[in-house]
Amino acid sequence: MKAMTVVVIILLTIVSLVYIFPIYWTLVTAVKTSLQIFTYPPIFFPTRFTLSNFYTAGNIFGAVSQTAVGSVPWMIDSTIVAIIATLASTFLIAAPAAYSLVRYIKSVWLGRLILFMTMIPEAVFMVPFFLIVVKINLLNTWWGLILVYISFTAPFATWLLMGFFNDIPKSVEEAAEIDGLSPYQIFYRISLRLVIPGIIAALILNFISCWNELLYALILTYSPFPAGAQTVPLFLTSFIIVEKSFAWGGLAAAGIFTMLPTIILGIYAQKYLARGLTMGAVKG
Amino acid sequence: MRVNRAFRVGLILALPIIIYFLIFFIYPLITLFQSAFTNTAGAYTLANFTNMLTDRVLKISLENTAFYFFGSVALEYSVGFGVAFLLYNYLGRLRSIFRTIIFLPLMVSPVVIGLMWLLLLNTNYGPIDYMIRLLGLPPVNWLGNLSLAMPSLIIANGWEYSPFVFLIIYAGLQMVPQQLYEAASVDGLTRFQTFRYITLPSIRASMIIAFLLNSIGVLKGFDLVYVLTNGGPGYSTYILSFYEYVVGFSFFETHYAAALAILFLIVIGAFVFVMLKFTSVEEYLGLRRLKE
Numbered sequence: 001m002k003a004m005t006v007v008v009i010i011l012l013t014i015v016s017l018v019y020i021f022p023i024y025w026t027l028v029t030a031v032k033t034s035l036q037i038f039t040y041p042p043i044f045f046p047t048r049f050t051l052s053n054f055y056t057a058g059n060i061f062g063a064v065s066q067t068a069v070g071s072v073p074w075m076i077d078s079t080i081v082a083i084i085a086t087l088a089s090t091f092l093i094a095a096p097a098a099y100s101l102v103r104y105i106k107s108v109w110l111g112r113l114i115l116f117m118t119m120i121p122e123a124v125f126m127v128p129f130f131l132i133v134v135k136i137n138l139l140n141t142w143w144g145l146i147l148v149y150i151s152f153t154a155p156f157a158t159w160l161l162m163g164f165f166n167d168i169p170k171s172v173e174e175a176a177e178i179d180g181l182s183p184y185q186i187f188y189r190i191s192l193r194l195v196i197p198g199i200i201a202a203l204i205l206n207f208i209s210c211w212n213e214l215l216y217a218l219i220l221t222y223s224p225f226p227a228g229a230q231t232v233p234l235f236l237t238s239f240i241i242v243e244k245s246f247a248w249g250g251l252a253a254a255g256i257f258t259m260l261p262t263i264i265l266g267i268y269a270q271k272y273l274a275r276g277l278t279m280g281a282v283k284g
Numbered sequence: 285m286r287v288n289r290a291f292r293v294g295l296i297l298a299l300p301i302i303i304y305f306l307i308f309f310i311y312p313l314i315t316l317f318q319s320a321f322t323n324t325a326g327a328y329t330l331a332n333f334t335n336m337l338t339d340r341v342l343k344i345s346l347e348n349t350a351f352y353f354f355g356s357v358a359l360e361y362s363v364g365f366g367v368a369f370l371l372y373n374y375l376g377r378l379r380s381i382f383r384t385i386i387f388l389p390l391m392v393s394p395v396v397i398g399l400m401w402l403l404l405l406n407t408n409y410g411p412i413d414y415m416i417r418l419l420g421l422p423p424v425n426w427l428g429n430l431s432l433a434m435p436s437l438i439i440a441n442g443w444e445y446s447p448f449v450f451l452i453i454y455a456g457l458q459m460v461p462q463q464l465y466e467a468a469s470v471d472g473l474t475r476f477q478t479f480r481y482i483t484l485p486s487i488r489a490s491m492i493i494a495f496l497l498n499s500i501g502v503l504k505g506f507d508l509v510y511v512l513t514n515g516g517p518g519y520s521t522y523i524l525s526f527y528e529y530v531v532g533f534s535f536f537e538t539h540y541a542a543a544l545a546i547l548f549l550i551v552i553g554a555f556v557f558v559m560l561k562f563t564s565v566e567e568y569l570g571l572r573r574l575k576e
Contacts, residue, residue: 008374015367016385022400022443023388025411029403042414097301104294111571112560114301117309119556121504123525124549127319127532127542128312151308158301163570183293212393214507215525219533233395233507240402240511248403255396266391273390 029252030054037248053249054257067250068257073225074235075258081142081231082210085149090202093150094157095195099187101158102165103173111162117155122215125151130219140221140228148220149210156209157202164198165191201272208262232258320542332543342544344519345527349503351434352441352523356502359442361495364449369483372457383454386447394444398511401440402427405512430520433513437521440508445501449494456490457483489568496559503552524548 029037031049054068101110129148138144168191176186192199214233224230236258239251266273323329336342371382389397405426407413413423426436460483468478484491506525513521515530522530528548532541559565 005374008370009378012367012370012375012382015363016382019386019388019443019447021411022397022404023392025404026396026400038409040409040414042409042411044411093300093304096297096299100294100297104290105298108566108571110298112566113305115569115571116553116556119500119552121506121525121548121552123504123506123528124545124552125312125316126529127538127545128315130532131315131319131538132312150304151312154301154304154308166570183290184297187297208393212395214395214510215529218510218529233393236395236399237511239399240514251399252403255399259392259396262393263391270387 026252026255029248030256032249034249053253068253071232071235071254071258074230074232075261076225077142077145077221077229078211078231079261081145081149081229082207084142085146085153085210086203086206088146089150089154089206090157090161090199093154094161094202095192095199096187098158098161099165099191102162103191114155114158114162118152118159120152122152122213126215126219129216133220140223140230142229144220145217145229145231148216149213153206153210157206160202160205161195161198164195168194197272201269204265204269204272208265211262316542316545319539320546323539332540335540336543336547341519341522341527345522345524348434348519348521349523352438352505353499353502355435355438356441356445356505357495357499359438360446360449360498360502363442363446364451364494364498365453365491367446368450368453368457372454386450389444389447390451392444394507395511397440397444398508401436401443401508401512405436427513428517430517433517433521437508437512440512441502441505444508445498448501449498452490452494452497453487456487459490460486489564492559492563492565493568496556496563496565499555500552503555524551 028044028046030053031051032043032046033048033050033052036043036046036048055070101107101114129151133139133144133148136144138147172194173186173190176190177183181189211231212233213231214237217231217234218237221228221230221234224235236254239247239254320332321328321330323331367386371379375382392400404410404412407423407425407428412426417423424432426432464482464486465478468482473481504525505523506529509515509521509523509526510529515522515526524544525548528541528544531537531544
């Protein structure tokens with residue numbers, strides 16, 4: 001029995017190393033000089049560090065690249081788009097809809113529809129959303145992206161909040177009704193406040209998915225703030241071309257730098273993350 | 285009277301999502317069908333769909349999508365399930381450390397994961413090829429090799445999504461009542477019998493939900509292909525979503541891309557339909573409780 005435990009610990013340690021190593025390698029590449037990056041054998045444990053990859057533009061082979069610190073315009077776009085899309089979909093659409101579905105309308109078909117909408121890939125609505133955004137003249141603007149992002153943040157937040165509203169004991173609302181509160185007051189003053197953990201989970205998870213979204217941003221934007229609305233993933237993909245010209249330090253630094261907001265949010269929201277990521281299937 | 289009033293309240297609260305539904309689902313769907321059934325001159329045609337039958341790249345993309353799907357899901361499911369099972373059953377106090385580590389990939393964005401694997405899989409300076417050379421084997425051009433590019437994508441995808449399967453299965457294991465195991469040991473069940481007759485039936489819900497959500501996540505995939513291989517070499521890593529993107533926004537054949545999107549919608553719809561029809565996934569996701 002004991003021997004089995006030891007075997008399992010060794011096995012899981014190896015597995016854990018597989019999960020950690022890519023992150024570690026990126027981190028280490030970000031603080032190496034290009035000389036250290038392009039040596040053979042590769043340096044696994046560097047003893048000298050540099051932060052120049054974070055703010056130095058250009059590289060040894062002369063290809064002009066952005067710097068990690070230079071990602072600020074893209075970060076501004078991402079932050080504004082993600083915040084507005086997330087807040088609008090959660091408070092204006094998802095919260096009342098989820099409450100209505102759980103307490104009033106109770107339609108399984110509507111529930112199914114919302115579930116299905118959370119599963120539709122971006123690629124399905126890529127063409128229509130492009131045509132619509134062109135038509136209403138919002139290409140390469142915050143508003144164009146915000147509208148399109150609401151298309152996936154709203155059903156996700158609705159689905160998530162349905163689970164949370166359902167967990168509220170009915171007696172709480174019945175007591176409020178006896179006290180003479182109107183249904184809207186019960187929703188706004190009582191129920192909405194009882195699902196604050198759910199709202200936080202919805203806000204953070206939707207913020208992260210907006211922040212990371214690539215496909216829609218790729219087709220709907222073509223320049224960053226202040227002229228346009230290109231978001232962080234597009235800033236990062238601009239490094240792929242540069243990768244072929246060896247700006248690896250900058251690439252790794254940019255990856256680390258732009259990841260910080262979502263990592264911080266993720267750590268903060270860790271206890272809600274499980275339930276949110278699994279669409280409420282796992283009670284966190 | 286009371287019923288009517290309740291219905292009115294429900295409707296008013298649901299009004300935003302009904303409007304949302306019209307603007308963000310029905311209207312795009314109409315636009316999608318409109319462009320799929322017309323040509324650039326605006327005339328109605330079925331050509332976009334008949335063209336699919338002779339589209340060699342579409343055939344390759346569909347085959348690749350199937351390979352990508354089954355490869356990724358098999359890898360993620362076996363790793364996620366295995367790790368969750370081992371961690372839950374054999375470790376005590378160390379559990380939370382491992383769980384936190386396995387959680388890490390879920391916090392990294394797909395584009396950054398792509399960039400990470402670009403660094404890792406590099407033939408000349410990457411750590412993976414270094415280790416291969418240490419073993420005395422020739423270096424491997426992972427992303428530039430016709431038959432290795434797709435497996436490389438699957439490995440990167442597995443790194444990204446196996447923690448997700450792990451998370452759901454692990455939570456399922458935690459919810460199995462301890463008395464069941466005690467009863468099993470009183471009855472003298474072997475380890476395998478306990479697994480087969482106690483554990484598996486108890487975590488059925490988690491297993492099905494993990495499969496559904498993992499499959500949808502893999503089918504949605506676009507970011508890794510775009511960052512890691514850009515479809516190459518040749519067409520070897522073209523998957524449906526990527527091919528549709530290329531058709532629509534590199535060749536600007538939006539009408540044909542719309543037709544491909546409908547094909548994609550049918551694939552996803554059929555998958556979700558089968559899952560809802562033949563498993564109790566609705567019940568597990570709490571949909572049935574709406575009926576009460």
